[in-house]
Amino acid sequence: MENFESLPLEKQNRIIEASLSMFGKLGYKKASSNDIATLAGISKGMIFHYFGSKKNLYLYLLDFAGNAITHAMNQYDFTETTDFFDRIIAGSNLKIAVMRKYPSLLLFLGNVFYETDVAVKDDIQKVLRQGEHIRNDFILSETDLSKFKENVDPNLVINIIVKFSEGYINGKVLDASFDLDQMMDEITSCLLLMKNNFYKERFL
Amino acid sequence: MENFESLPLEKQNRIIEASLSMFGKLGYKKASSNDIATLAGISKGMIFHYFGSKKNLYLYLLDFAGNAITHAMNQYDFTETTDFFDRIIAGSNLKIAVMRKYPSLLLFLGNVFYETDVAVKDDIQKVLRQGEHIRNDFILSETDLSKFKENVDPNLVINIIVKFSEGYINGKVLDASFDLDQMMDEITSCLLLMKNNFYKERFL
DNA sequence: AACGCATTGACCGAATCGGTTTATTGTGAT
Protein backbone atom coordinates (compact mmCIF):
# COMPACT_ATOMS: atom_id res chain seq x y z
CA MET A 1 0.00 0.00 0.00
CA GLU A 2 2.96 2.29 0.52
CA ASN A 3 3.93 1.27 -3.00
CA PHE A 4 0.61 2.53 -4.26
CA GLU A 5 0.58 5.84 -2.47
CA SER A 6 3.99 6.83 -3.80
CA LEU A 7 2.68 6.48 -7.34
CA PRO A 8 1.99 9.53 -9.52
CA LEU A 9 -1.43 10.85 -8.57
CA GLU A 10 -2.74 10.53 -12.08
CA LYS A 11 -2.01 6.81 -12.02
CA GLN A 12 -3.44 6.39 -8.53
CA ASN A 13 -6.66 8.00 -9.68
CA ARG A 14 -6.86 5.81 -12.75
CA ILE A 15 -6.58 2.69 -10.61
CA ILE A 16 -8.97 3.96 -7.96
CA GLU A 17 -11.55 4.97 -10.52
CA ALA A 18 -11.30 1.62 -12.32
CA SER A 19 -11.68 -0.25 -9.04
CA LEU A 20 -14.63 1.86 -7.89
CA SER A 21 -16.30 1.34 -11.23
CA MET A 22 -15.91 -2.43 -11.38
CA PHE A 23 -16.76 -3.06 -7.74
CA GLY A 24 -19.61 -0.61 -8.07
CA LYS A 25 -21.07 -2.37 -11.08
CA LEU A 26 -20.44 -5.99 -10.16
CA GLY A 27 -19.92 -6.21 -6.43
CA TYR A 28 -16.97 -7.66 -4.58
CA LYS A 29 -16.96 -11.21 -5.86
CA LYS A 30 -17.86 -10.73 -9.51
CA ALA A 31 -15.42 -7.90 -10.09
CA SER A 32 -12.17 -9.64 -10.94
CA SER A 33 -8.64 -8.34 -10.59
CA ASN A 34 -8.27 -8.77 -14.32
CA ASP A 35 -11.29 -6.57 -15.02
CA ILE A 36 -9.91 -3.84 -12.84
CA ALA A 37 -6.35 -4.06 -14.15
CA THR A 38 -7.50 -3.98 -17.76
CA LEU A 39 -9.79 -1.01 -17.17
CA ALA A 40 -7.01 0.83 -15.34
CA GLY A 41 -4.57 0.06 -18.12
CA ILE A 42 -2.09 -1.81 -15.95
CA SER A 43 -1.13 -5.47 -15.58
CA LYS A 44 -2.87 -7.64 -13.06
CA GLY A 45 0.34 -8.21 -11.16
CA MET A 46 0.50 -4.56 -10.17
CA ILE A 47 -2.72 -4.76 -8.18
CA PHE A 48 -1.14 -7.34 -5.90
CA HIS A 49 2.12 -5.45 -5.85
CA TYR A 50 0.27 -2.34 -4.66
CA PHE A 51 -2.40 -3.81 -2.40
CA GLY A 52 -1.34 -7.39 -1.61
CA SER A 53 -4.77 -8.87 -2.21
CA LYS A 54 -8.13 -8.15 -3.79
CA LYS A 55 -9.69 -7.85 -0.37
CA ASN A 56 -7.07 -5.34 0.69
CA LEU A 57 -7.88 -3.27 -2.38
CA TYR A 58 -11.55 -3.34 -1.47
CA LEU A 59 -10.86 -2.32 2.10
CA TYR A 60 -8.62 0.46 0.86
CA LEU A 61 -11.46 1.72 -1.30
CA LEU A 62 -13.89 1.58 1.62
CA ASP A 63 -11.59 3.75 3.66
CA PHE A 64 -10.86 5.98 0.71
CA ALA A 65 -14.51 6.51 -0.09
CA GLY A 66 -15.37 7.27 3.52
CA ASN A 67 -12.63 9.87 3.70
CA ALA A 68 -13.60 11.41 0.37
CA ILE A 69 -17.19 11.80 1.49
CA THR A 70 -16.44 13.28 4.88
CA HIS A 71 -13.86 15.58 3.35
CA ALA A 72 -16.35 16.79 0.78
CA MET A 73 -18.99 17.28 3.46
CA ASN A 74 -16.65 19.52 5.40
CA GLN A 75 -16.37 21.79 2.38
CA TYR A 76 -20.07 22.52 2.56
CA ASP A 77 -21.68 23.87 5.68
CA PHE A 78 -25.28 22.77 5.77
CA THR A 79 -26.11 24.30 9.11
CA GLU A 80 -25.86 27.79 7.63
CA THR A 81 -28.50 27.33 4.96
CA THR A 82 -31.98 26.67 6.25
CA ASP A 83 -33.88 27.19 3.02
CA PHE A 84 -35.14 23.94 1.59
CA PHE A 85 -33.99 24.46 -1.97
CA ASP A 86 -30.70 26.00 -0.96
CA ARG A 87 -29.97 22.84 0.97
CA ILE A 88 -30.90 20.68 -1.95
CA ILE A 89 -28.67 22.70 -4.23
CA ALA A 90 -25.83 22.51 -1.74
CA GLY A 91 -26.31 18.76 -1.55
CA SER A 92 -26.31 18.44 -5.31
CA ASN A 93 -23.19 20.53 -5.54
CA LEU A 94 -21.57 18.23 -3.04
CA LYS A 95 -22.46 15.16 -5.06
CA ILE A 96 -21.29 16.75 -8.28
CA ALA A 97 -18.04 17.76 -6.64
CA VAL A 98 -17.46 14.18 -5.53
CA MET A 99 -18.34 12.83 -8.97
CA ARG A 100 -16.01 15.29 -10.62
CA LYS A 101 -13.08 13.91 -8.69
CA TYR A 102 -14.17 10.25 -8.67
CA PRO A 103 -16.99 9.61 -11.14
CA SER A 104 -17.74 6.11 -9.83
CA LEU A 105 -17.46 6.76 -6.11
CA LEU A 106 -21.19 7.11 -5.52
CA LEU A 107 -21.87 4.06 -7.66
CA PHE A 108 -19.40 2.17 -5.49
CA LEU A 109 -20.96 3.34 -2.25
CA GLY A 110 -24.40 2.45 -3.54
CA ASN A 111 -23.21 -1.07 -4.21
CA VAL A 112 -21.38 -1.28 -0.88
CA PHE A 113 -24.71 -0.74 0.80
CA TYR A 114 -26.08 -3.96 -0.65
CA GLU A 115 -22.87 -6.00 -0.58
CA THR A 116 -23.37 -9.33 1.14
CA ASP A 117 -20.11 -11.22 0.49
CA VAL A 118 -18.85 -12.66 3.76
CA ALA A 119 -15.26 -11.70 2.94
CA VAL A 120 -16.03 -7.99 3.35
CA LYS A 121 -19.47 -7.80 4.95
CA ASP A 122 -18.19 -7.08 8.43
CA ASP A 123 -15.68 -4.46 7.37
CA ILE A 124 -18.40 -2.61 5.50
CA GLN A 125 -20.44 -1.87 8.59
CA LYS A 126 -17.76 0.45 9.89
CA VAL A 127 -17.63 2.80 6.92
CA LEU A 128 -21.37 2.54 6.40
CA ARG A 129 -22.14 4.60 9.46
CA GLN A 130 -19.68 7.22 8.32
CA GLY A 131 -21.23 7.46 4.86
CA GLU A 132 -24.87 7.63 5.75
CA HIS A 133 -24.65 11.37 6.16
CA ILE A 134 -24.93 11.71 2.41
CA ARG A 135 -28.50 10.48 2.54
CA ASN A 136 -31.01 13.15 1.76
CA ASP A 137 -32.96 12.46 4.92
CA PHE A 138 -31.39 15.25 6.89
CA ILE A 139 -32.80 17.84 4.54
CA LEU A 140 -36.16 17.96 6.21
CA SER A 141 -34.86 18.41 9.73
CA GLU A 142 -34.46 21.97 10.93
CA THR A 143 -35.65 23.28 7.61
CA ASP A 144 -38.18 26.08 7.33
CA LEU A 145 -41.13 24.52 5.54
CA SER A 146 -43.55 27.39 6.07
CA LYS A 147 -42.52 28.93 2.77
CA PHE A 148 -44.43 26.31 0.80
CA LYS A 149 -47.86 27.06 -0.53
CA GLU A 150 -50.63 25.65 1.63
CA ASN A 151 -51.63 23.09 -0.97
CA VAL A 152 -48.08 21.80 -1.42
CA ASP A 153 -47.06 18.82 0.67
CA PRO A 154 -43.33 19.14 1.43
CA ASN A 155 -43.02 15.38 1.67
CA LEU A 156 -44.08 15.06 -1.94
CA VAL A 157 -41.58 17.69 -3.01
CA ILE A 158 -38.85 15.88 -1.15
CA ASN A 159 -39.95 12.68 -2.82
CA ILE A 160 -39.79 14.26 -6.24
CA ILE A 161 -36.41 15.78 -5.67
CA VAL A 162 -34.82 12.72 -4.09
CA LYS A 163 -35.94 10.44 -6.91
CA PHE A 164 -35.08 13.13 -9.44
CA SER A 165 -31.50 13.43 -8.25
CA GLU A 166 -31.16 9.66 -7.86
CA GLY A 167 -32.16 9.36 -11.47
CA TYR A 168 -29.36 11.72 -12.37
CA ILE A 169 -26.67 10.04 -10.33
CA ASN A 170 -27.32 6.44 -11.30
CA GLY A 171 -25.79 4.56 -14.16
CA LYS A 172 -25.00 7.28 -16.64
CA VAL A 173 -21.27 7.14 -15.96
CA LEU A 174 -20.74 4.91 -18.97
CA ASP A 175 -21.99 7.63 -21.22
CA ALA A 176 -19.22 9.37 -23.10
CA SER A 177 -21.20 12.58 -23.54
CA PHE A 178 -21.27 13.08 -19.83
CA ASP A 179 -20.89 16.68 -18.81
CA LEU A 180 -21.05 17.34 -15.10
CA ASP A 181 -21.30 21.09 -15.60
CA GLN A 182 -24.30 20.72 -17.86
CA MET A 183 -25.72 18.23 -15.37
CA MET A 184 -25.46 20.73 -12.54
CA ASP A 185 -27.05 23.41 -14.73
CA GLU A 186 -29.98 21.14 -15.47
CA ILE A 187 -30.44 20.22 -11.83
CA THR A 188 -30.30 23.86 -10.77
CA SER A 189 -32.80 24.90 -13.43
CA CYS A 190 -35.21 22.19 -12.37
CA LEU A 191 -34.89 23.08 -8.70
CA LEU A 192 -35.44 26.75 -9.49
CA LEU A 193 -38.52 25.89 -11.49
CA MET A 194 -39.93 23.99 -8.54
CA LYS A 195 -39.01 26.72 -6.11
CA ASN A 196 -40.80 29.29 -8.26
CA ASN A 197 -43.97 27.26 -8.35
CA PHE A 198 -44.08 25.60 -4.95
CA TYR A 199 -43.20 28.55 -2.74
CA LYS A 200 -45.55 31.31 -1.70
CA GLU A 201 -44.81 34.32 -3.86
CA ARG A 202 -43.42 36.48 -1.08
CA PHE A 203 -40.55 34.04 -0.50
CA LEU A 204 -39.20 34.03 -4.05
CA MET B 1 -37.47 -24.80 -25.10
CA GLU B 2 -40.62 -26.84 -25.56
CA ASN B 3 -39.61 -28.50 -22.31
CA PHE B 4 -39.65 -25.14 -20.63
CA GLU B 5 -42.96 -23.92 -21.97
CA SER B 6 -44.80 -27.01 -20.82
CA LEU B 7 -43.74 -26.30 -17.26
CA PRO B 8 -46.21 -24.99 -14.68
CA LEU B 9 -46.49 -21.23 -15.16
CA GLU B 10 -45.43 -20.50 -11.61
CA LYS B 11 -42.16 -22.30 -12.20
CA GLN B 12 -41.65 -20.65 -15.57
CA ASN B 13 -42.07 -17.27 -13.96
CA ARG B 14 -39.64 -18.10 -11.19
CA ILE B 15 -36.98 -19.06 -13.73
CA ILE B 16 -37.68 -16.10 -15.98
CA GLU B 17 -37.59 -13.65 -13.10
CA ALA B 18 -34.34 -15.10 -11.77
CA SER B 19 -32.76 -14.91 -15.22
CA LEU B 20 -33.94 -11.35 -15.84
CA SER B 21 -32.61 -10.33 -12.47
CA MET B 22 -29.15 -11.85 -12.82
CA PHE B 23 -28.63 -10.82 -16.44
CA GLY B 24 -30.01 -7.41 -15.56
CA LYS B 25 -27.61 -6.93 -12.67
CA LEU B 26 -24.48 -8.52 -14.09
CA GLY B 27 -24.79 -8.62 -17.86
CA TYR B 28 -24.54 -11.64 -20.12
CA LYS B 29 -21.06 -12.87 -19.31
CA LYS B 30 -20.88 -12.31 -15.57
CA ALA B 31 -24.27 -13.83 -14.84
CA SER B 32 -23.55 -17.53 -14.49
CA SER B 33 -25.92 -20.44 -14.96
CA ASN B 34 -25.28 -21.36 -11.37
CA ASP B 35 -26.33 -17.92 -10.15
CA ILE B 36 -29.57 -18.14 -12.07
CA ALA B 37 -30.34 -21.71 -11.09
CA THR B 38 -29.72 -21.05 -7.42
CA LEU B 39 -31.87 -17.92 -7.44
CA ALA B 40 -34.64 -19.75 -9.25
CA GLY B 41 -34.43 -22.64 -6.80
CA ILE B 42 -33.63 -25.29 -9.40
CA SER B 43 -30.51 -27.24 -10.27
CA LYS B 44 -28.14 -25.94 -12.91
CA GLY B 45 -28.76 -28.92 -15.16
CA MET B 46 -32.36 -27.89 -15.68
CA ILE B 47 -31.38 -24.67 -17.39
CA PHE B 48 -29.65 -26.65 -20.10
CA HIS B 49 -32.46 -29.15 -20.20
CA TYR B 50 -34.93 -26.33 -20.83
CA PHE B 51 -32.94 -23.98 -23.01
CA GLY B 52 -29.97 -25.95 -24.35
CA SER B 53 -27.43 -23.23 -23.64
CA LYS B 54 -26.91 -20.05 -21.72
CA LYS B 55 -27.02 -18.05 -24.93
CA ASN B 56 -30.34 -19.63 -25.87
CA LEU B 57 -31.74 -18.62 -22.51
CA TYR B 58 -30.61 -15.05 -23.09
CA LEU B 59 -32.13 -14.97 -26.56
CA TYR B 60 -35.35 -16.41 -25.18
CA LEU B 61 -35.43 -13.59 -22.63
CA LEU B 62 -34.82 -10.99 -25.33
CA ASP B 63 -37.79 -12.27 -27.27
CA PHE B 64 -39.84 -12.63 -24.13
CA ALA B 65 -39.11 -9.09 -22.97
CA GLY B 66 -39.91 -7.65 -26.39
CA ASN B 67 -43.24 -9.42 -26.45
CA ALA B 68 -44.07 -8.43 -22.89
CA ILE B 69 -43.41 -4.78 -23.65
CA THR B 70 -45.37 -4.64 -26.87
CA HIS B 71 -48.21 -6.57 -25.29
CA ALA B 72 -48.31 -4.13 -22.39
CA MET B 73 -48.20 -1.17 -24.79
CA ASN B 74 -51.25 -2.47 -26.59
CA GLN B 75 -53.19 -2.37 -23.35
CA TYR B 76 -52.71 1.39 -23.16
CA ASP B 77 -53.76 3.68 -25.95
CA PHE B 78 -51.56 6.73 -25.91
CA THR B 79 -53.02 8.35 -28.99
CA GLU B 80 -56.27 9.05 -27.13
CA THR B 81 -54.74 11.10 -24.35
CA THR B 82 -53.08 14.32 -25.44
CA ASP B 83 -52.68 15.90 -22.04
CA PHE B 84 -49.09 15.94 -20.91
CA PHE B 85 -49.62 14.59 -17.42
CA ASP B 86 -52.22 12.09 -18.47
CA ARG B 87 -49.67 10.63 -20.83
CA ILE B 88 -47.05 10.49 -18.13
CA ILE B 89 -49.47 8.79 -15.80
CA ALA B 90 -50.43 6.31 -18.51
CA GLY B 91 -46.75 5.62 -19.11
CA SER B 92 -46.10 5.11 -15.43
CA ASN B 93 -49.05 2.77 -15.19
CA LEU B 94 -47.64 0.81 -18.06
CA LYS B 95 -44.27 0.46 -16.37
CA ILE B 96 -45.84 -0.51 -13.08
CA ALA B 97 -47.99 -3.10 -14.83
CA VAL B 98 -44.89 -4.61 -16.41
CA MET B 99 -43.03 -4.60 -13.12
CA ARG B 100 -45.92 -6.22 -11.35
CA LYS B 101 -45.74 -9.19 -13.68
CA TYR B 102 -41.94 -9.32 -14.05
CA PRO B 103 -40.20 -7.14 -11.47
CA SER B 104 -36.78 -7.35 -13.13
CA LEU B 105 -37.83 -6.96 -16.73
CA LEU B 106 -37.04 -3.26 -16.96
CA LEU B 107 -33.75 -3.82 -15.18
CA PHE B 108 -32.96 -6.46 -17.76
CA LEU B 109 -33.87 -4.23 -20.69
CA GLY B 110 -31.82 -1.40 -19.25
CA ASN B 111 -28.81 -3.69 -19.13
CA VAL B 112 -29.50 -5.08 -22.59
CA PHE B 113 -29.14 -1.56 -23.92
CA TYR B 114 -25.52 -1.41 -22.77
CA GLU B 115 -24.63 -5.07 -23.38
CA THR B 116 -21.48 -5.40 -25.47
CA ASP B 117 -20.67 -9.13 -25.33
CA VAL B 118 -20.03 -10.37 -28.86
CA ALA B 119 -22.01 -13.57 -28.20
CA VAL B 120 -25.29 -11.66 -28.08
CA LYS B 121 -24.54 -8.16 -29.36
CA ASP B 122 -25.96 -8.74 -32.80
CA ASP B 123 -29.13 -10.43 -31.63
CA ILE B 124 -29.81 -7.52 -29.33
CA GLN B 125 -30.14 -5.01 -32.14
CA LYS B 126 -33.32 -6.69 -33.35
CA VAL B 127 -35.29 -6.44 -30.15
CA LEU B 128 -33.83 -3.06 -29.33
CA ARG B 129 -35.81 -1.32 -32.03
CA GLN B 130 -38.95 -2.99 -30.81
CA GLY B 131 -38.35 -1.90 -27.23
CA GLU B 132 -37.44 1.70 -27.74
CA HIS B 133 -41.08 2.69 -27.70
CA ILE B 134 -40.93 2.62 -23.94
CA ARG B 135 -38.64 5.61 -23.94
CA ASN B 136 -40.29 8.73 -22.65
CA ASP B 137 -39.25 10.72 -25.70
CA PHE B 138 -42.57 10.36 -27.46
CA ILE B 139 -44.32 12.22 -24.70
CA LEU B 140 -43.56 15.65 -26.08
CA SER B 141 -44.70 14.93 -29.62
CA GLU B 142 -48.30 15.79 -30.41
CA THR B 143 -48.85 16.94 -26.87
CA ASP B 144 -50.65 20.15 -26.06
CA LEU B 145 -48.07 22.26 -24.24
CA SER B 146 -50.06 25.49 -24.22
CA LYS B 147 -51.53 24.59 -20.86
CA PHE B 148 -48.29 25.36 -19.08
CA LYS B 149 -47.78 28.66 -17.38
CA GLU B 150 -45.77 31.11 -19.45
CA ASN B 151 -42.80 30.95 -17.11
CA VAL B 152 -42.67 27.14 -17.12
CA ASP B 153 -40.35 25.51 -19.61
CA PRO B 154 -41.92 22.15 -20.63
CA ASN B 155 -38.47 20.75 -21.35
CA LEU B 156 -37.53 21.23 -17.74
CA VAL B 157 -40.71 19.56 -16.57
CA ILE B 158 -40.01 16.63 -18.85
CA ASN B 159 -36.50 16.50 -17.47
CA ILE B 160 -37.76 16.43 -13.91
CA ILE B 161 -40.32 13.75 -14.60
CA VAL B 162 -38.07 11.51 -16.64
CA LYS B 163 -35.33 11.53 -14.01
CA PHE B 164 -37.93 11.25 -11.29
CA SER B 165 -39.43 8.09 -12.73
CA GLU B 166 -36.02 6.66 -13.57
CA GLY B 167 -35.11 7.11 -9.93
CA TYR B 168 -38.14 5.08 -9.02
CA ILE B 169 -37.60 2.25 -11.45
CA ASN B 170 -33.90 1.64 -10.85
CA GLY B 171 -32.36 -0.69 -8.33
CA LYS B 172 -34.99 -0.90 -5.62
CA VAL B 173 -36.09 -4.36 -6.68
CA LEU B 174 -33.90 -5.97 -4.03
CA ASP B 175 -35.85 -4.22 -1.35
CA ALA B 176 -38.19 -6.52 0.49
CA SER B 177 -40.55 -3.74 1.49
CA PHE B 178 -41.36 -3.02 -2.12
CA ASP B 179 -44.95 -2.13 -2.71
CA LEU B 180 -45.87 -1.34 -6.29
CA ASP B 181 -49.29 -0.02 -5.31
CA GLN B 182 -47.77 2.45 -2.90
CA MET B 183 -45.21 3.32 -5.54
CA MET B 184 -47.90 4.15 -8.08
CA ASP B 185 -49.74 6.23 -5.47
CA GLU B 186 -46.60 8.22 -4.78
CA ILE B 187 -45.91 8.79 -8.45
CA THR B 188 -49.46 9.88 -9.10
CA SER B 189 -49.45 12.26 -6.14
CA CYS B 190 -46.21 13.83 -7.31
CA LEU B 191 -47.46 14.23 -10.87
CA LEU B 192 -50.67 15.78 -9.61
CA LEU B 193 -48.71 18.19 -7.48
CA MET B 194 -46.74 19.29 -10.50
CA LYS B 195 -49.82 19.53 -12.66
CA ASN B 196 -51.48 21.75 -10.08
CA ASN B 197 -48.55 24.12 -9.97
CA PHE B 198 -47.22 24.12 -13.51
CA TYR B 199 -50.49 24.46 -15.42
CA LYS B 200 -52.45 27.65 -15.91
CA GLU B 201 -55.33 27.57 -13.48
CA ARG B 202 -58.02 27.27 -16.08
CA PHE B 203 -56.69 23.88 -17.19
CA LEU B 204 -56.81 22.21 -13.82
C1' DA C 1 28.27 -1.62 -17.12
C1' DA C 2 25.95 -2.27 -13.12
C1' DC C 3 22.60 -1.26 -10.10
C1' DG C 4 17.72 -0.40 -8.50
C1' DC C 5 13.20 -0.76 -9.22
C1' DA C 6 8.75 -0.46 -11.55
C1' DT C 7 6.35 -3.35 -14.60
C1' DT C 8 4.97 -7.15 -17.29
C1' DG C 9 3.14 -11.50 -18.69
C1' DA C 10 3.72 -16.26 -18.14
C1' DC C 11 2.62 -19.25 -14.69
C1' DC C 12 0.49 -21.77 -10.42
C1' DG C 13 -3.14 -24.54 -8.08
C1' DA C 14 -7.78 -23.87 -7.03
C1' DA C 15 -12.26 -22.47 -8.14
C1' DT C 16 -15.78 -21.74 -11.37
C1' DC C 17 -17.29 -21.73 -15.97
C1' DG C 18 -20.79 -23.78 -19.63
C1' DG C 19 -22.41 -27.99 -20.53
C1' DT C 20 -23.16 -33.42 -20.08
C1' DT C 21 -24.26 -37.61 -17.89
C1' DT C 22 -25.69 -40.52 -14.47
C1' DA C 23 -28.47 -41.77 -10.78
C1' DT C 24 -32.65 -41.16 -8.25
C1' DT C 25 -36.87 -39.95 -7.82
C1' DG C 26 -42.18 -39.38 -8.50
C1' DT C 27 -46.10 -40.71 -11.22
C1' DG C 28 -49.50 -42.81 -14.09
C1' DA C 29 -50.92 -46.89 -16.67
C1' DT C 30 -51.27 -51.63 -16.42
Added chain:
DNA sequence: ATCACAATAAACCGATTCGGTCAATGCGTT
Protein backbone atom coordinates in the same frame (compact mmCIF):
# COMPACT_ATOMS: atom_id res chain seq x y z
C1' DA D 1 -46.61 -54.46 -7.68
C1' DT D 2 -44.32 -53.38 -11.76
C1' DC D 3 -43.09 -51.26 -15.59
C1' DA D 4 -42.21 -47.09 -18.43
C1' DC D 5 -40.86 -42.68 -18.52
C1' DA D 6 -40.36 -37.87 -17.72
C1' DA D 7 -38.48 -34.65 -14.23
C1' DT D 8 -34.93 -33.54 -11.48
C1' DA D 9 -30.63 -33.27 -8.58
C1' DA D 10 -26.07 -33.95 -8.30
C1' DA D 11 -21.76 -35.70 -9.69
C1' DC D 12 -18.92 -34.93 -13.29
C1' DC D 13 -16.29 -33.12 -17.65
C1' DG D 14 -12.73 -30.30 -20.04
C1' DA D 15 -11.98 -25.51 -20.52
C1' DT D 16 -11.61 -21.14 -18.69
C1' DT D 17 -10.94 -17.84 -15.19
C1' DC D 18 -9.97 -17.02 -10.55
C1' DG D 19 -6.67 -14.81 -6.89
C1' DG D 20 -2.06 -14.67 -6.40
C1' DT D 21 3.18 -15.42 -7.50
C1' DC D 22 7.44 -14.78 -9.75
C1' DA D 23 11.13 -14.79 -13.09
C1' DA D 24 12.25 -11.90 -16.67
C1' DT D 25 12.29 -7.39 -18.81
C1' DG D 26 12.94 -2.63 -19.50
C1' DC D 27 14.73 1.63 -18.15
C1' DG D 28 16.56 5.59 -15.75
C1' DT D 29 20.69 6.67 -12.68
C1' DT D 30 25.14 6.55 -11.63
